[in-house]
Amino acid sequence: MRGSIGVHTAHCCKWHGCKYGDDDCPVANGEVEQEYPCEGCDRDLRDEKRVREKLVRIEEIKRWQEAKKN
Numbered sequence: 037m038r039g040s041i042g043v044h045t046a047h048c049c050k051w052h053g054c055k056y057g058d059d060d061c062p063v064a065n066g067e068v069e070q071e072y073p074c075e076g077c078d079r080d081l082r083d084e085k086r087v088r089e090k091l092v093r094i095e096e097i098k099r100w101q102e103a104k105k106n
């Protein structure tokens with residue numbers, strides 16, 4: 037789906053995968069940066085205390101969100 041990369045950057049996640057189950061997703065493959073945290077990202081951030089095994093990724097999400105703000 038090369039003609040609709042914008043759809044992927046708006047909805048897919050490099051941590052949680054393509055929202056549309058597209059194996060060729062440019063976000064999941066790391067070719068482009070997603071524009072927003074996905075629902076899974078929001079959930080992970082809220083559950084931070086309960087998901088210690090995911091802390092590395094959560095830290096990465098936080099850094100990425102900070103970078104977007106600046």
Ligand SMILES: [Zn+2]
Pocket residue numbers: 044048053054055056057058061062063064
């Ligand atoms: Zn996608």
Ligand SMILES: [Zn+2]
Pocket residue numbers: 049050051052053073074075076077078
């Ligand atoms: Zn996500």
